[in-house]
Amino acid sequence: MTAQPIPAITLPPIRDPQQEGEWLQVALQNWLNREFIPEQVNEIISQRAARIFVRQRLEGENDLGSLVIAIVTEMQAFDFTESFFSEFAVANAVSDLIIHSLGIDRCCGQS
Structure with a gap:
């Protein structure tokens, strides 16, 4: 059996940057709070990641893989x-949240 590459996930062009950013910020903060314990820094992290994501989308980036790399790269400057x-x-959490919102099965890349 030959391994098949995972197809790229391309998001539709951004329509409402404020709504998309707010959704991602809230969803990511909720995820961070559920994973360990709710902390004030989770709000700061989620706000920053959402800003990076929306800015990249406004610059025309719609490839989810490229968006994840941008978040990793820019969040390296954050003090964790x-x-x-x-x-x-x-960045992985953002990817999972976006994939889930699109109705894609994270396990196998199938809808």
């Missing part, structure tokens, strides 16, 4: 010492 998370965990 007060958090249980890292830039990789945050």
Whole structure:
């Protein structure tokens, strides 16, 4: 059996940046709070990740993989010492939240 590459996930163009950013910020903060314990830093992390995501989308980036890499890259400047998370965990969580919102099965990439 030959391994097949996972197809890229392309998001539709952004229609309402404020709504998309607010949704992602709330969804990510809820996820961060559920994973370990609710912390004030989770709000800051989720706001920053949502800003990066929306800015990239406004610049025309719609490839989910590229958006995740942008979040990892830009979140490297964030001080995670007060958090249980890292830039990789945050970017992966964003990816999972987006994939789930699109109705895609995270396990196998199928709808």
